[in-house]
Amino acid sequence: MDLNHSKALFTYMSSTENTLINEFPGQVQEVPGGGIVLTKIDDLVNWARSNSLWPLTFATSCCGIEYMAVAGAKYDFSRFGFEVARATPRQADVIIIAGTIVNKMAPVLKRLYDQMADPKYVIAMGACAISGGPFFYNTYSVVKGADHVIPVDVYIPGCPPRPEALMHALITLQDKIKRGMTREQMKQGL
Amino acid sequence: MSNEEIKLVISELLPTASFEEAGEWLNIGIEAADWKDAAQKLRNCAAAPFNFLFCLTCVDWKTHFTMVYHLRSTTTLDNIVVKVKLDRTNPEVMTVCDIWRGAELFEREVYDLFGVIFLEHPDLRRLLLTDDWVGYPLRKDYEDPINMIKL
Amino acid sequence: MSEIPLTNILFLSTGLFFIGVYGLFTRRNMITMLMSVELMLNSVNINFVAFNKYLYPEKLDGIFFSIFIITIAAAEAAVAIAIIINLYRSHHSIDVEDASEMKY
Amino acid sequence: MFIVDYLKDVYGAMKSLLIGMNRTGYYFTHHKEIITEQYPDNRDTLVMADRFRGEVVMAHDENNEHACTGCSACELACPNGTIKIINKFDISPEGKKKKAIDTFVYHLELCTMCGLCVEACPTAAINMANTFEHSVFNRGLLTKRLNKPDSKLKAGVE
Amino acid sequence: MVEEIGKTAEGDLIINVGPQHPATHGVLHLVITLNGETIKKVEPHLGYIHRSIEKMCESLTYRQFIYSTSRMDYLSAHINNHACALTVEKGLGIEIPARAQVIRVLMDELTRIASHELWWGAMAMDLGAFTPFFHAFRERESINDIMEETCGARLTMNYMVPGGVMMDLHPNFQNRVKTFLKLYKLKIHEYDELVTGNIIFQNRMKGVGYLSKEAAISYGVTGPAARGSGVSCDVRKLYPYEIYHQLQFDEILETEGDSFARYMVRLREMNESIKIIEQLIDNIPDGDFQAKTKAVLKLPKGEFYQLVETARGELGVYIVSEGGTTPYRIKFRSPGFSNLSCLDHITRGGKIGDLIASMGTLDLVIPDIDR
Amino acid sequence: MFSLESLTTLVQDWLTKTFPPAVALLFEFVIVGVLAIALFAALGLVLVIMERKVAAWIQIRLGPNRVGPKGMFQSAADTVKLIMKEGLTPDGADKFLFNLAPFIVMMVAMLVLAPIGFAKGFHIWDINIGVLYVSAISSVSVIGILMAGWSSNNKYSLLGAMRSGAQMVSYELSVGLSVLSIIVLTGSLNINDIVLSQQNGWWLFKAHIPALISFVIFIIAVTAETNRAPFDLSEAESELTAGFHTEYSGMKFALFFLAEYINIFIVCAIGATLFLGGWMPFHIGNWESFNHIMDYIPTFIWFFGKTFFLIFLIMWFRWTFPRLRVDQLLNLEWKYLLPISMVNLIVMTLVAIQGWHF
Amino acid sequence: MSAASIIFYIIAAFILATGVLAVTTRKIFRASIWLLFSLIGIAALYFWMQLEFLAAVQIIVYVGGIVVLIIFSIFLTIKSGEEMPKPVLTRSIFAALAVLFGTGFVVRLISLYNFKPTSTTVFNLNVNQIGMQMLDTKNFGYLLPFELISMLLLAAMIGCIVIAMKSKDKDATTFQNSIQ
Amino acid sequence: MGAAYLLVLIAAAIAFSAGGIAIAKIFVKGTKNPQKGQAYECGIPTVGSPWNQYNVGYYLFALIFLIFDVELVFMYPWAVVVKQVGITALFEIIVFFFILFMGFLYAHKKGALKWI
Numbered sequence A: 001m002d003l004n005h006s007k008a009l010f011t012y013m014s015s016t017e018n019t020l021i022n023e024f025p026g027q028v029q030e031v032p033g034g035g036i037v038l039t040k041i042d043d044l045v046n047w048a049r050s051n052s053l054w055p056l057t058f059a060t061s062c063c064g065i066e067y068m069a070v071a072g073a074k075y076d077f078s079r080f081g082f083e084v085a086r087a088t089p090r091q092a093d094v095i096i097i098a099g100t101i102v103n104k105m106a107p108v109l110k111r112l113y114d115q116m117a118d119p120k121y122v123i124a125m126g127a128c129a130i131s132g133g134p135f136f137y138n139t140y141s142v143v144k145g146a147d148h149v150i151p152v153d154v155y156i157p158g159c160p161p162r163p164e165a166l167m168h169a170l171i172t173l174q175d176k177i178k179r180g181m182t183r184e185q186m187k188q189g190l
Numbered sequence B: 001m002s003n004e005e006i007k008l009v010i011s012e013l014l015p016t017a018s019f020e021e022a023g024e025w026l027n028i029g030i031e032a033a034d035w036k037d038a039a040q041k042l043r044n045c046a047a048a049p050f051n052f053l054f055c056l057t058c059v060d061w062k063t064h065f066t067m068v069y070h071l072r073s074t075t076t077l078d079n080i081v082v083k084v085k086l087d088r089t090n091p092e093v094m095t096v097c098d099i100w101r102g103a104e105l106f107e108r109e110v111y112d113l114f115g116v117i118f119l120e121h122p123d124l125r126r127l128l129l130t131d132d133w134v135g136y137p138l139r140k141d142y143e144d145p146i147n148m149i150k151l
Numbered sequence C: 001m002s003e004i005p006l007t008n009i010l011f012l013s014t015g016l017f018f019i020g021v022y023g024l025f026t027r028r029n030m031i032t033m034l035m036s037v038e039l040m041l042n043s044v045n046i047n048f049v050a051f052n053k054y055l056y057p058e059k060l061d062g063i064f065f066s067i068f069i070i071t072i073a074a075a076e077a078a079v080a081i082a083i084i085i086n087l088y089r090s091h092h093s094i095d096v097e098d099a100s101e102m103k104y
Numbered sequence D: 001m002f003i004v005d006y007l008k009d010v011y012g013a014m015k016s017l018l019i020g021m022n023r024t025g026y027y028f029t030h031h032k033e034i035i036t037e038q039y040p041d042n043r044d045t046l047v048m049a050d051r052f053r054g055e056v057v058m059a060h061d062e063n064n065e066h067a068c069t070g071c072s073a074c075e076l077a078c079p080n081g082t083i084k085i086i087n088k089f090d091i092s093p094e095g096k097k098k099k100a101i102d103t104f105v106y107h108l109e110l111c112t113m114c115g116l117c118v119e120a121c122p123t124a125a126i127n128m129a130n131t132f133e134h135s136v137f138n139r140g141l142l143t144k145r146l147n148k149p150d151s152k153l154k155a156g157v158e
Numbered sequence E: 001m002v003e004e005i006g007k008t009a010e011g012d013l014i015i016n017v018g019p020q021h022p023a024t025h026g027v028l029h030l031v032i033t034l035n036g037e038t039i040k041k042v043e044p045h046l047g048y049i050h051r052s053i054e055k056m057c058e059s060l061t062y063r064q065f066i067y068s069t070s071r072m073d074y075l076s077a078h079i080n081n082h083a084c085a086l087t088v089e090k091g092l093g094i095e096i097p098a099r100a101q102v103i104r105v106l107m108d109e110l111t112r113i114a115s116h117e118l119w120w121g122a123m124a125m126d127l128g129a130f131t132p133f134f135h136a137f138r139e140r141e142s143i144n145d146i147m148e149e150t151c152g153a154r155l156t157m158n159y160m161v162p163g164g165v166m167m168d169l170h171p172n173f174q175n176r177v178k179t180f181l182k183l184y185k186l187k188i189h190e191y192d193e194l195v196t197g198n199i200i201f202q203n204r205m206k207g208v209g210y211l212s213k214e215a216a217i218s219y220g221v222t223g224p225a226a227r228g229s230g231v232s233c234d235v236r237k238l239y240p241y242e243i244y245h246q247l248q249f250d251e252i253l254e255t256e257g258d259s260f261a262r263y264m265v266r267l268r269e270m271n272e273s274i275k276i277i278e279q280l281i282d283n284i285p286d287g288d289f290q291a292k293t294k295a296v297l298k299l300p301k302g303e304f305y306q307l308v309e310t311a312r313g314e315l316g317v318y319i320v321s322e323g324g325t326t327p328y329r330i331k332f333r334s335p336g337f338s339n340l341s342c343l344d345h346i347t348r349g350g351k352i353g354d355l356i357a358s359m360g361t362l363d364l365v366i367p368d369i370d371r
Numbered sequence F: 001m002f003s004l005e006s007l008t009t010l011v012q013d014w015l016t017k018t019f020p021p022a023v024a025l026l027f028e029f030v031i032v033g034v035l036a037i038a039l040f041a042a043l044g045l046v047l048v049i050m051e052r053k054v055a056a057w058i059q060i061r062l063g064p065n066r067v068g069p070k071g072m073f074q075s076a077a078d079t080v081k082l083i084m085k086e087g088l089t090p091d092g093a094d095k096f097l098f099n100l101a102p103f104i105v106m107m108v109a110m111l112v113l114a115p116i117g118f119a120k121g122f123h124i125w126d127i128n129i130g131v132l133y134v135s136a137i138s139s140v141s142v143i144g145i146l147m148a149g150w151s152s153n154n155k156y157s158l159l160g161a162m163r164s165g166a167q168m169v170s171y172e173l174s175v176g177l178s179v180l181s182i183i184v185l186t187g188s189l190n191i192n193d194i195v196l197s198q199q200n201g202w203w204l205f206k207a208h209i210p211a212l213i214s215f216v217i218f219i220i221a222v223t224a225e226t227n228r229a230p231f232d233l234s235e236a237e238s239e240l241t242a243g244f245h246t247e248y249s250g251m252k253f254a255l256f257f258l259a260e261y262i263n264i265f266i267v268c269a270i271g272a273t274l275f276l277g278g279w280m281p282f283h284i285g286n287w288e289s290f291n292h293i294m295d296y297i298p299t300f301i302w303f304f305g306k307t308f309f310l311i312f313l314i315m316w317f318r319w320t321f322p323r324l325r326v327d328q329l330l331n332l333e334w335k336y337l338l339p340i341s342m343v344n345l346i347v348m349t350l351v352a353i354q355g356w357h358f
Numbered sequence G: 001m002s003a004a005s006i007i008f009y010i011i012a013a014f015i016l017a018t019g020v021l022a023v024t025t026r027k028i029f030r031a032s033i034w035l036l037f038s039l040i041g042i043a044a045l046y047f048w049m050q051l052e053f054l055a056a057v058q059i060i061v062y063v064g065g066i067v068v069l070i071i072f073s074i075f076l077t078i079k080s081g082e083e084m085p086k087p088v089l090t091r092s093i094f095a096a097l098a099v100l101f102g103t104g105f106v107v108r109l110i111s112l113y114n115f116k117p118t119s120t121t122v123f124n125l126n127v128n129q130i131g132m133q134m135l136d137t138k139n140f141g142y143l144l145p146f147e148l149i150s151m152l153l154l155a156a157m158i159g160c161i162v163i164a165m166k167s168k169d170k171d172a173t174t175f176q177n178s179i180q
Numbered sequence H: 001m002g003a004a005y006l007l008v009l010i011a012a013a014i015a016f017s018a019g020g021i022a023i024a025k026i027f028v029k030g031t032k033n034p035q036k037g038q039a040y041e042c043g044i045p046t047v048g049s050p051w052n053q054y055n056v057g058y059y060l061f062a063l064i065f066l067i068f069d070v071e072l073v074f075m076y077p078w079a080v081v082v083k084q085v086g087i088t089a090l091f092e093i094i095v096f097f098f099i100l101f102m103g104f105l106y107a108h109k110k111g112a113l114k115w116i
């Protein structure tokens, strides 16, 4: 699939540093001679991070409703400790792109992502966030995939994905974080 | 009122208007220059004040634009469609947002997507697209090789 | 505590008082001047309390005076701030030098 | 009277607040009202609605045969180009060239689960499965090939 | 932006609310000029979810384009699809089987309830009460289950097709709906206990965001928002479609014009929808669920306009056909767009909190506005 | 009565015996510091998980239940995550004040712990103006919030901070007046004295309706003073995204978060002390045998039990009510709480002077 | 030196340092924060002198009230992000000289004077005493000042309202006009 | 000397907070980008500085409540001795409150406690 950047997006992206491929943020630095203690601490930190993914309240369209449903009583992602939805990116860990990203929104999304404190993760929920989905062809304003704007960790196809699908994605993401995988490793590993 | 009756009323009100039966509602064609005046009259029409502008849009006919105004009288529940033909190279029409306040956003949208200039509009800026967008996407000849992937 | 003589506390309050004086002289902004005045009032308070405590331990008058001073400081600050805000509204400045040119 | 009104106000306000607290208190103490379904634990018992549209699949029988003739009706019906049919020409035993499906490309990342393709398919070769656990870490994995390798057209399907 | 700074008086604060803001339910961007906490001006900036659906539909066939409309006002997806299907049917001049009509109306009303329920929860959440949101989702989920069972999707159903509905009702449908009705009857009084009767809530809503009848008409406000100001504008009553003229239900009108009136209209409207469902659920006629149509639909040359009443107001679908398989021009008159235009009018002079309350009662769905 | 006094004296004795006085004092200080930090950490962990569970049950869902047994490690995970999260400082901010603000809030929360009697004879500093001290120190935290809000250089923060400034200054009045109505009865500001004066019954029951009224006012006012819903205007999520701590992340945010919970704990502890007898077991007049049975329950359990009950009450409010508007919030204070508590105080004075209480 | 005196010197240094910062810093918000610290330091001094009641009053009134009010007035009247103009050099030099001279003079005066306590009773402040004396009408009673204070505060309040409301009315009307 | 405990508590608070912040400073290495330091305002660049002159609607409230606050301070000593002084204390407070209430009524009448 050819990757088309929109004009506005392109100028925006070239004006700032392209952070598409960067180091895995929030890495625990190597301390020489750490040895076994450090790995244990690493494990602890990864465990904590994976179990406390606070999402940013970011929902642009229809998928946002299913995201709300996951927050709702029947599916209840608070069981995993994810219910602390923060309205400000400074305190959020994971940004769930629930909905279409259009050209006008792309800089906003990028800014929100940039403003998040490390470590941060991104979940693209729904066809729109993955690729523009229903609005891939013959539209002039839709970004064809949120990963043109910010790096994405997990993709959930569906339009909208079921609440369980989002939960499945969160669990797999959790799993990867627990194993201390970087974004690149995740991409290759599955 | 039936369409015939509305036709009578309106032809009295606007002698220059032309009529056309397309679709279920009465279609009225008005010259762009007369439009503001006609709008005022329609709004204050005694028999059926068309006080409710429920739809405002534009159609690109490749040779010309047609502004389409859907009006309703909330007292008699009659609907009419007013069509104003515009020049395609220089589409300009008077704004009606002082008559129907809801028209303000509608007109901005039409300006944004078709490039129709609404004279005396208080705040004619792009509404839906970014301010630096080039072109008017709902025109039939709009080409955008970067954003639009043709199926 | 007894090792600290009264004079030391008085030195402290003197210092504080003159800091306030310095602020009052150099600042031209009414709010900061008000702040300097508060500092001076506080140094006076310290004096009252210290004298009461060291010299007249059987009485409470110094304490009462300082409480009253605190109260009056609050009233003064409230009125002063109301005036400052009012002044700002009419002159768009709270600089004393601008205010001195005020015409009545 | 002013005072009476005032007290009535206060009383009414307190009452309305207590009613609300009574309601939430009821739920706090009545755990049987909890409606949460614990997703990853209930996977075995989770029944999806049979009409639920989770993804497009092509049914293959035990002989690795499917019913797709490669007629491209689904491709045309799909509103957003999710399906690409790549055809090849089989040589039938009689030596005739026959159009057949080579690859049924399905972009899961584009699919809107609208079901129009299934409606359009004349041979009911494809249908909507009610699976939903598709999340991946790599977008490329979402482009799928629906006909299994070496699968053949079912006999008798035209 | 630069002139905006110049325009404002000293002491004013310009604040962006949105596009990513919990209260805008999506990506509405409001630029608010504040004096202290008093709102001097609210300027909506749209387009953060403008997905060019109108342009896209020009290249989709009449069967295909319906799916994209469920992504507009996704909370009343059925009703959107219904409007499109009706317009196409109007163009084709087909008569729809009675069973399909009843199914459509049932689905519409269920959607309306689901939509109002979500709105109710979100509204309460905007005002800072979180619990109602979860309670509203309980009822909403049971509607979603019904939808999923019959239509195959929870939110964007794409169930209406030109000529009827895509599939027949699921055999469970009637039972499920009846269970839902029972649940609803059991729980509806809690809505009053938790929110409506609450003194804090009433104080926040009453006298806030006043919209007069004249202003409502002039701004083109429709739906519950206008009915809260006493404008009779229920399309189901005024220009009945399908079988609405045979049904017994009331158009809810409140005359206060404030946020609380709009709130009450929606709450009472849910009861009316329940009434409609009760009338129909046991009387679904047998027969076809879909009229026979051609595989490729072609509308005759002409213009077709159809009004329906969505959960948010009057949705108009305007199709200009040149006789081809795709529409020449399609325009959705979305209710949210007009409702939004009165936002500045009703919030001026209020507080930020009032803005949230008034915006909540307008029940904006942003993709519906931006399309 | 079971008490921790013997334990503390034991430790103190041992310290003074084995070490020279200066070192003993130092050790004591260290022990106090460590205990305070431990209490902080423990309270943070417990209250956060409690809040989430309460919220979940009220909202007909399960709440955290997958991290550790029954989700009990959820807040631990959150804490570790927050510690290991990058702490941002915005470029435009006043860096010094921005970083100072969480410390101020934290110090205030810590300082207020000093006079609280956790159990019989178990408090850090039995200050003779206990209650006044608490209300004085806790009024400093508004400065921390104003500082955080201003220095972030963010409009939401500033608005939130100013709201909270006005709110906290004004609600201090009602807190003060309702506290006073108990002081009138006890005639002492010392927390230990206040507890002891409830030897034969808690003030809430002993002093009839006026006590009940001042209890209600107290709960409302402290909810407002701690910026909790329905008075959480300073961080009103739907209006100001996250209010004064919009720009804070990582540990600095966690400190605000923690301080909020500690403050709740403290005001509830004060409420429990004033109205529910602090660590005093439930006694009824002269029913000696009943009182004896009650005495078997350790005093710290009484204290924490009462405090947590009040905390639960405040949480219950939060998950039930919508938020007030700013002007309504201040209206509530001056139109209802203040006049009522003034009248109530006069009535209470009458009760106290005439000895009409039990 | 005992611990108590060390603490005294720490407190004194804290008060003076923050006081100096409060009058010299050019960021007005910071100045108010330094002032606040200085006031808290004075409260700490009262604590150190075992005048807990006074310390609490100091904190309640100054920190909880006056400083908050000052901060509000800063928000209202000043672009709080800007630095204040540097004071005129001559003036600051002059002020510094005057202050140094004054300080020296007074310090010398104090150190020359020999303060003698009038009695040897140990000073002990408790709220009870204050209350008793405050409500006392007999010798050294403060009942009258107590009531007077309430009158004073009433006057201050009315004054504030009169002053502040005057401009507010104007504001309100202009605002009304602006929205029409 | 009890006040020393206050210092201990302050030290504990500082240790606690500084410790936590330091861990993140040492171990967590964040990515840098030009957007990160900008003020967050719903993802839109801010217009104008918040550090501007700004109309606080509630300063008048703060003003009035400050005065009440001061009065409250006087009531603590009063409250402590109510029982000893007896009925005079009641009259005291009634007079006191009456004066307060006058101010209150004045403020109310003037509309000072009404929101602008």
Ligand code: SF4
Pocket (backbone or CB within 6 Å): A061, A062, A063, A064, A098, A099, A100, A125, A126, A127, A128, A129, A133, A134, A158, A159, A160, A161, D112, E071, E156
């Ligand atoms: S993927 Fe589908 S449901 Fe999700 S936002 Fe896009 S159109 Fe809406």
Ligand code: SF4
Pocket (backbone or CB within 6 Å): D056, D077, D078, D079, D080, D081, D082, D083, D110, D111, D112, D113, D114, D115, D116, D117, D118
């Ligand atoms: S379900 Fe819809 S979108 Fe998906 S492949 Fe079929 S027709 Fe295309």
Ligand code: SF4
Pocket (backbone or CB within 6 Å): D067, D068, D069, D070, D071, D072, D073, D074, D075, D085, D120, D121, D122, D123, D124, D125, D126
């Ligand atoms: S799946 Fe069906 S419609 Fe599609 S190519 Fe195969 S036979 Fe044709």
